[in-house]
Amino acid sequence: HDLPYLNPKLPIKHRVADLLARMTVSEKVGQMTQAERNALRSRADIASYALGSLLSGGGSVPAPNTPAAWAAMIDTFQLNAQATRLQIPLIYGVDAVHGHNNVVGATILPHNIAIGATRDPELARRTGEVTATEVRATGIPWDFAPCVCVVRDDRWGRTYEAYGEDPALVQSMATVITGLQGKPNGSQLARNDRVLATAKHFVGDGGTTYGSSTTGSYTIDQGVTEVSRQQLETIHLAPFGTAVELGVGTVMPSYSSLSVDGGAPVKMHGNGELINGVLKQRMGFDGFVISDWQAIDQLPGDYASDIRTSINAGLDMIMVPTNYQDFTRGLTEEIAAGRIPAARIDDAVRRILTEKFKLGLFEHPYADTSNSASIGTAEHRAVGRAAAAKSQVLLKNESNLLPLAPTSKLYVAGSNANDLGNQMGGWSISWQGGSGTTTTGTTILDGIRQVAPTATYSADASAPLDGHDVGVVVVGERPYAEGIGDVGNGHDLLLSVADKAAVDKVCGAMKCVVLIVSGRPQVITDQLGKINALVASWLPGTEGAGVADVLFGKVPFSGRLPVSWPRTQEQQPLNVGDASYDPQYPFGWGLTTQAAARQ
Ligand code: GLC
DSSP, X not given: OOSGGGOTTSOHHHHHHXXXXXXXXXXXXXXXXXXXXXXXXXXXXXXXXXXXXXXXXXXXXXXXXXXXXXXXXXHHHHHHHTTSSSOOOOEEEEOOSSBSTTSTTSOBOOOHHHHHHHTOHHHHHHHHHHHHHHHHTTTOOEEOOOBOOOOOOTTSTTGGGSSOSSHXXXXXXXXXXHHHXXXXXXXXXXXXXXXXXXXXXETTGGGBOTTOOOSTTOSSTTOEXXXXXXXXXXXXXXXXXXXXXXXXXXXXXXXXXXXXXXXXXXXXXXXXXXXXXXXXXXXXXXXXXXXXXXXXXXXXXXXXXXXXXXXXXXXXXXXXXXXXXXXXXXXXXXXXXXXXXXXXXXXXXXXXXXXXXXXXXXXXXXXXXXXXXXXXXXXXXXXXXXXXXXXXXXXXXXXXXXXXXXXXXXXXXXXXXXXHHHXXXXXXXXXXXXXXXXXXXXXXHHHHHHHOTTXXXXXXXXXOOTTOSEEEEEEEOOOOOGGGGSBTXXXXXXXXXXXXXXXXXXXXXXXXXXXXXXXXXXXXXGGGGGOSEEEEOOOXXXXXXXXXXXXXXXXXXXXXXXXXXXXXXXXXXXXXXXXXXXXXXXXXXXXXXXHHXXX
16 A cells, blocks of 8 residues: 555554544544434435444344344445545444343343352453454444443442442453453454453442432432542542553543542543543553543533533543534534644544554454354353353352252242343343343243253242242342433332232242342342342343253352342442441352352
8 A cells, every 4th residue: 555554564653643644624523523323314424524433322223133234234334434535444332231232142141240240350351252252243343341330339220230349359350351352452453353342431430429410310320429539549440440451442431420539529521630630641541532422411511612621631532422513513613713732632533543453444444244153152152151150149048958959849930030131131132121032042941941841930929839849039120221220210129019929929838049130239138037048140141041050050159249238228338348337248248059068
């Protein structure tokens, strides 16, 4: 190639410098603009606005929702980008937060809280590899994951997106970034089984005060994080330091606000001290900072000041994501007026282009679907099944009821025994997730029946109870995502009336195991006395047989609580290290079946 930036033999630094020098202001503005695929008035806008990035928000899927359709859709967008003067490739992003969760047939892994319960960093890395392979095979080189949030109040609707309440646990699980991206130096990012990762949401998203959210009907999501400087550093910033060390390519700020040592709350999307000062300068983060969905609109002031404040605070690309016309116009005006320095724009574009070169998008802008046959395969599902099994936390095991003998006459009941959508949770096929068979997978009941075919099942325990040895009651939550799942917003930490009734009925008639399938602890205190064995199953994803594996002793129980288990909802926030700490079950708690046998 006669143009240096198109010459793959040149160092990326040189290619970026050459390309940047050729770019007009409007082309630079375009690179800093991310639009949602459905917001495009026409595909021609990709070239006319020189858009640098598109995304699928949760559930924004092609029809049909197949891997081939995804790749074809993104290639079409890329074709439009290739029609631009400099042919800078688009970068497409999605939220693949527990497998390639938008795609029907993909492997849906347990959510982060379950992975945290495994205490297995190598398994966390492996889940990243499975996710990256399936995502890249559909033509997508960028995943808005992992959330390295440290969840301090389980009334938060995003509790299950956290690996736990303890920063050291969250840091240990950041190996998922290596699974997603490969080696920290970025040398593997061009491979067809790697994607660019996103450490989110910077910083303190999991530490907001209940009742402080001013966003819609949310009660805690997107609220105010009130911490001391020391808590900020040791609890919420620590995982980002690890993510930067692992070479994470992008960071997404939080919708929330930060108040340090009683200072006035500052919206994170306008927090230059933390983004420019701590993330970029002190931690040396050299990737790019992508905003959250329409998050800059929440900054005080008009849209022009939203743009100026966020970009000057260190945002490099803005997930507009719909009104890209106003955004590009506004950014252009701020630059022309000198209210955003040209050096800041060049720094942002340099960071974005560097990641695109590392991903090999200039050489291979179109989907490499050679791994598409790996999507949802037995090999990948086996990883999900192993993760599901290792994530099960045995909280109580009276008279060594577990593991069950396969020959036991079982009575299975409860709202979450046979519901694939409920056991996957939010961010599954749609943004909020949904009950029922929304994709291909194995429910917990399916898994039980693979081992104990004669198991009786009755969702509401209305079938006759006599003649059974053991009851298995699978209770828990319906799917939700983000603030929609905040307690006080149509959700709480209590079992439903139907689930409580099923526990009372079955556990009143026979020895019983209760499995809680949920994104966070559920208060079970009042019924604990009649329950012989209790398991926190979290959100196991499509591979429900992993739960059966520990129930029947194929795999020993080894999971440990990633969050403290409360006696009452009012105990929240409840975290290990609290001065007065009185959980039902403490952080780190977890019986093992072998140990139980010795008791
Ligand atoms: C959402 C979430 C963020 C996600 C983004 C794109 O609102 O806050 O985690 O990556 O929007 O879907």
